[in-house]
Amino acid sequence: MQDLKAAPDGQVADAVKDNWVDTTAPAWTRPYLRLSRADRPIGTWLLLLPCWWGLTLAMLHDQQxxxxDLWIAVGCGFGAWLMRGAGCTWNDITDRDFDGSVDRTRSRPIPSGQVSVRGAVIWMCLQSLLAFGILLTFNLAAIALGILALLPVAIYPFAKRFTWWPQVFLGLAFNWGALLAWTAHSGALEAPAVVLYLAGIAWTLFYDTIYAHQDTEDDALIGIKSTARLFGDKSPAWLRRFLMATVGLMGLAVIFTALPQANVMAMVLVLAGPWAMGWHMAWQLRGLDIEDSAKLLQLFRANRDTGMIPLFFFVAALLV
Known part of the structure; x- marks a missing residue:
């Protein structure tokens, strides 16, 4: 077995090369920033983009x-960074006995000895409190939804121990912002936001199944469940289903959002969003190789652009 300690500089195995944490952050902050995955920003984007989808569609829905709304967008940005960090810290606390047995994760701060469990708990609470302060600037309905979001966040790290579908629980947590940001704008949760939320869950099943294929051998040895292990060689067929579900549900969400109010050009633009997103997901499928870990990580990170594509069209529809 390989040495479970991190490299002397403390870098995490799957961090972005030459990231700001490893190169410019003060040395004493680096273990905690690594706990928050600040050296791997893709997770923050995946948490933030559904927030911005929900906000832009809510604005399109009531034409106001x-x-x-600018503060909601900015607040969601800070909140996504903080809550992604708190969630990842919680994940590493609960998975500390597993992470040391997996090649990709044994260099993380807790299993490598850079951060104690007590220090991680304090760091998690600090991030959560800061995020809660931002949440308090929204309306009461959004605050209630934000508090309720803690439930799927708390459950997710344990899901892979009792279900082959832990990616569903990740989707429930990561796309909650679609509900919250819509409600922060409108003051009430409405049907298009729920359909958008379901589209985001289907998207999460797509990208996180790709991501989970990196660990299938180690996961099998230690008894961790995932959709990647469940699907095996049939993953491409399942990913196509998740692609179609994502595009179809998002298409329904934008129709419910825009049909009563939007002009023809706005309707064309808003419908082009899920269509273009689907083409980007199809491009990922064409390059998929479930045996190539480097390619899997590259495709997973490409989902920042996947989620940006419909946002671009939603904003354009607001401007016409």
Whole structure:
């Protein structure tokens, strides 16, 4: 077995090369920033983009915008960074006995000895409190949804121990922002936001199944379940199903959002969003090789652009 300790500089195995944490952050902060995955920003994007989808579609739905919407967008950005960090810290606390047995994760701060469990708990609470402060600037309905979001966040790290579908629980947690940001704008949770949320869950099943294929051998040895292990060689067929579900559900969400109010050009633009997103997901499938870990990580990270594509069309529809 390989040495379970991290490299002397403390870098994590799957971090982005030459990231700002490893190169410019003060040395004493690096273990904690690595706990928050600040050296791997893709997770923050995947948490943030559904927030921005929900906000832009809510604005399109009622044809209203205010300066507070700008704060909602910015607040979601800070909140996504903080809550992604808190969630990852919680994940590493609960998985500390597993992470040391997996090649990709044994260099993380807790199993490598850079951060104690007590220090990680304090860091998690600090991030959560800061995020809660941002949440308090939203309306009461959004605050309630934000508090309720803690439930799927708390459950997710344990899901891979009792179900072959832990990616569903990740989707429930990571796409909650679609509900929250819509409600922060409108003051009420409405049907298009729920359909958008379901589309985001299907998207999460797509990208996180790709991601989970990196660990299938180690996961099998230690008894961790995942959709990647469940599907095996049939993963491409399942990923196509998740692609179609993502595009179809997002298409329904934008129709429910825009049909009563939007002009023809806005409707064309907003419908082009899920269509173009689907083509980007299809491009990922064409390059998929479940035996190539480097390619799997590259495709997973490409989902930042996948989620940006519909956002671009939603914003364009708002402007016409």
């Amino acid at each position: 915008a205010s300066w507070h």
